[in-house]
Amino acid sequence: MSPLAQAGLHTGFGALSGLTNAAITGGDVGQGILTGGLSAGLAKFGGGYIPSFDNKVINIAAQFTGRSLLGGVTGGIARELYGGGFGEWFIAGMQTAAVATGANWLLHGPLLSCTSGKAGGLTM
Numbered sequence: 001m002s003p004l005a006q007a008g009l010h011t012g013f014g015a016l017s018g019l020t021n022a023a024i025t026g027g028d029v030g031q032g033i034l035t036g037g038l039s040a041g042l043a044k045f046g047g048g049y050i051p052s053f054d055n056k057v058i059n060i061a062a063q064f065t066g067r068s069l070l071g072g073v074t075g076g077i078a079r080e081l082y083g084g085g086f087g088e089w090f091i092a093g094m095q096t097a098a099v100a101t102g103a104n105w106l107l108h109g110p111l112l113s114c115t116s117g118k119a120g121g122l123t124m
Helices: 003-025 029-047 056-081 086-108
Strands: none
Touching (some): 056 086
């Protein structure tokens, strides 16, 4: 599957996740779809441009940092689209992406012993 098709798939599932979250919490469904889709799609597509390193520790640090920054940018952009401030949601997006990246690494790395990919399974 091409990187663009993968980003499209992640966008769709991110939008579905945002819709579900908004419906459960009583939030704005449109905003949930937009932010979920935008965040997931840009993170998947942009994540492909984060450099990989042979040193496992450096690679994990690069992936974690890059994906956290992508989360911050997408969170800030999504909030700007809805008339809010970029900075606060940049930080919230970074925090969310950092937790998601760590959880993904644990799931695909140490917990399932699937260390054949980059950074102990950190390739997403």
